[in-house]
Amino acid sequence: MQFKLQLLLVFCLGTTLSLTAQTAEEINRDAMAALAAYDTPGFAVGVIKDGKVVLSAGFGTRTDGKEEAVDGATLFAIASNSKAFISTSLTKLHVEGKLDLDEPVQTYLPYFQLYDPYVSSHTTVRDLLCHRVGLGTFSGDAIWYKSEKSAEEIIRQIRHLPQAYEWRAGYGYTNLMFITAGEVIRSVTGQSWAEYVRSNFFGPLGMSRSQTSVKPLAEMGNVATPHVTHRGNQPLRMAPWEASGAAGGIISSTDDMLKWLNAQLQEGTVAGKEIFPEKVLDQTFKVHNFSGGKLSFSSIGLGWFIYEREGKAVVTHGGGYDGMYSRVIMIPELELGIVVLSNSMTGLSSALGSRIRDLALGIDDIDWLTDATDREDKGRASWQEKFTAPKASRVMDTKPTVGVDDMVGTYADPLFGKFEVVRTGERQLELHFDRSPSLNATLSHWHYDTWKLEWHEPHAWFDFGTVQFLKDNRQQVSGLRFDVPNDDIFFEELEGVRE
Numbered sequence: 001m002q003f004k005l006q007l008l009l010v011f012c013l014g015t016t017l018s019l020t021a022q023t024a025e026e027i028n029r030d031a032m033a034a035l036a037a038y039d040t041p042g043f044a045v046g047v048i049k050d051g052k053v054v055l056s057a058g059f060g061t062r063t064d065g066k067e068e069a070v071d072g073a074t075l076f077a078i079a080s081n082s083k084a085f086i087s088t089s090l091t092k093l094h095v096e097g098k099l100d101l102d103e104p105v106q107t108y109l110p111y112f113q114l115y116d117p118y119v120s121s122h123t124t125v126r127d128l129l130c131h132r133v134g135l136g137t138f139s140g141d142a143i144w145y146k147s148e149k150s151a152e153e154i155i156r157q158i159r160h161l162p163q164a165y166e167w168r169a170g171y172g173y174t175n176l177m178f179i180t181a182g183e184v185i186r187s188v189t190g191q192s193w194a195e196y197v198r199s200n201f202f203g204p205l206g207m208s209r210s211q212t213s214v215k216p217l218a219e220m221g222n223v224a225t226p227h228v229t230h231r232g233n234q235p236l237r238m239a240p241w242e243a244s245g246a247a248g249g250i251i252s253s254t255d256d257m258l259k260w261l262n263a264q265l266q267e268g269t270v271a272g273k274e275i276f277p278e279k280v281l282d283q284t285f286k287v288h289n290f291s292g293g294k295l296s297f298s299s300i301g302l303g304w305f306i307y308e309r310e311g312k313a314v315v316t317h318g319g320g321y322d323g324m325y326s327r328v329i330m331i332p333e334l335e336l337g338i339v340v341l342s343n344s345m346t347g348l349s350s351a352l353g354s355r356i357r358d359l360a361l362g363i364d365d366i367d368w369l370t371d372a373t374d375r376e377d378k379g380r381a382s383w384q385e386k387f388t389a390p391k392a393s394r395v396m397d398t399k400p401t402v403g404v405d406d407m408v409g410t411y412a413d414p415l416f417g418k419f420e421v422v423r424t425g426e427r428q429l430e431l432h433f434d435r436s437p438s439l440n441a442t443l444s445h446w447h448y449d450t451w452k453l454e455w456h457e458p459h460a461w462f463d464f465g466t467v468q469f470l471k472d473n474r475q476q477v478s479g480l481r482f483d484v485p486n487d488d489i490f491f492e493e494l495e496g497v498r499e
Contacts (some may be wrong), residue, residue, distance in 0.1 A: 024055040027356055030369075032353045033436020035059045037373050041227055042070040043349065046199040046254030047356060048262055054253045062343065063225040064233040072255040073209060075223045076341035077238070078326045082250040084284070085260075086181050087196050087303025091283045092200070092276040094125075095202045099188045101126040104132065105180065108187040110300030111152070112180060113159035116417065119167045125184055128177040129302040130288035136164035137173040138488055142181060143416060144244040145436040145489050151183050151243055153434070160415040161493075171175045171291045175247035178320070182246025193246045205263060205277050207256035210438035212249055214238040223251075224343040228460050230380055233344065236460060240438075249319065254339050261330060261337030264315075285315055285332070310361045314458035318350060320488075324459035327353040336360050345460065347376050386485035387464045395447040400469075402449060404429060406477050407469050411496030419480060419496045431467060443467070453484070 026045075031045050040185075042060025045054070058070025094101045102124050105112045113120045114133060127133050140161045144154045153233040154176070158310035182193035189196055202210050209220075217223050217238060229231040241249045252260075268276040289300040299306040304315050312331050319326035329338040338356050338368050340349035351372035358365060365371075385465065400407075404427055411419045418434040421443075433439040439459075443451040446466050453465040465484030472478040478498050482491035 012305070024057075024358065027055050028057070030355055030359075031057075031059050031352060034348055034355075035106075035423070037347045037369050038344070038346050038376065039229055039233065040342060040344035040346050040348055041233055041350075042074075042224065043340060043344075044070050044072060044074055044254040045352065045356075046072065046258045046261075046339040048258045048335075048337040048377075049264060049266070049360075051262060054259055056258055058254075062223070063235060064227055070224065070343075071222070073222055074215065074341075074342060075209060075211070075220065075251050075253050076259065076326065077214075077226070077241075077319070077324045078250050078252050078341065079248040079321035079324065080175075080318050080330075081257075081317050081319040081326050081328050082248045083129075083178050084264075084303040084317060084328075085250060086178055086185070086193060086246050087284050087301075088264075088276060088280060089185055089193065089196055089200065090125060090181060091280045091302060092331055093188055093278045095277045095284070099125065099184070101129075105184065108184045109155065109180065111156055113156075113355050115161060115163045116161065116167075123167075125181065126288070126302070128181045128184075130300050131173050131174070131177070132168050132289045132300075133172070133174065134163045134165055134167040134170070135161055135172045135174045135176065136488065137171075139164060139172065140415070141172065141489050142491055143492055144175070144247075146239060147243050148435045148437075149243050149417075151246070153456050154243055154495060155180050155183060156414055157417075163341055170479050171289055175244060178247040179244055185246075188367075194249070196209065201260065201263075201275065202256075204273065205256075205259040205270065207252065207259055210250060210252040210256045212251075213242060214240055217251065219366065224324070224341075226459065226460070227344050228323055229346050230383065231342045231458075231463075233351065233390065234458060236323045236458060237436065239460070241321070248319065250339075254341060257328070257339040257341070258337065261328065261339060265330060265332060265335045265337055285313075309357065310363065312480050314357065316353075320345070324341035325349045329353045329357050331357065331360065334360060347372060347379070351376075384489075387391060390464065390466070390483060390485060398447045400445065400449050401475075402471065402477055409477075410499045411480050412499050413494045413496045416494045416496075418499075432460060461488045462491075465491065480492065 036328050041064040044058040046056040056072030058074055062068035062070055093099045101172040105123050107467040123133055143157050158176055185193045185196050226236040263275045267278040284302040287299040290298050290363045307314050312333055313331040317328050324343050326341045338353050340353045355368050408421050408423050420432040422430050424430050429443040431441050441455045444454055446452045450466050450468040462484050468481045469477050470479040480496035
């Protein structure tokens, strides 16, 4: 019970509210209303209360336009909801005395480096798990996105990222630190993060359908298809997040995720079997950092976000994968767990999860869905605006100032690696991303020395983009500069220099 007391102290909770558990029928009605209101093919909802499953059901279809019913066993990518598995793993090892969360990362990964030697040698494993190392939110995601590099290769590139705020004095959500945390597990146990999670959590909890890679899905049934909502629910293949798996590589179902949430809510012991020591939650559910932003949460644990609602501590995390969003919400004091997994890129999972949370707290906002879909419409409009200025700035009827042959060659960026501009026809050029062939694109002239990136495959987080060929003082091609508007994969951090 210690971690529950800890949360009470953190949030100074007031009078305990009585809880009337919502019936499956009530949640079903809200889920059906959400399915109709959002432009989404399907989703699954799971609710557990006092160790008993209230609901684990599917709504809509696994693939848009097909009759493929979603149910509690349907597999979705949970993306960053994987982070809690990593933080729980490392904290379990800490409690067992097999590692120390407060030891420098370099104790376990000598090659780990950040932007500064002092910071590199003093950043601890704990720092990795609570987003306080000084890197900006999503900075460096271009290193791992759709990359064939190993986790270690990716970690070795992190040193090239710039500092965004004072070390341990700010917040920047970073997937790269969880990729690093996954390799700490390997260093300590001799197992990959995936092997450790499967043997310590999936197996003991009976999470029999959950996976740590997209590779086994080809041989499995009842798997949801990702969709890009803002492109008319365009279906995508499951993106290979192999290198970044510790930051977001788990695929699961509501049936399985409720078993995981139950272990969290039951303080690590389920049906008399210890999955992890109770003291783990004293660390993972403890406030370590604050976001300081205009988000719906302000406190950060280890692999979790924590906020207060109606005098109750709420533990939560979201997940964003190419074509799939997820949301997990727990109210430990009420032994309530909620999970929503969707095969679209909408706010449905967060909105419906929050609705169920509020119903459990006795809050009945009759306009919840209207408010949520209004925010959704504003968000889509904002997303579309990112392309307006770049497209409007195009100058028609211009010509390149350098020849096609002058652009062909290899360009190197210390953060990413190499890019190669190759000639595939008389005047046809392609840009190849070394070790990330899924990002390859054909180049079509946009204006002057800027070329549009015609991606060889669709991407969820970005679409329109250009690359400019830079010149030196002698008018020779010297490098590349990207402009790919989006909120997640920052191509502007990459600048290839001509070799």
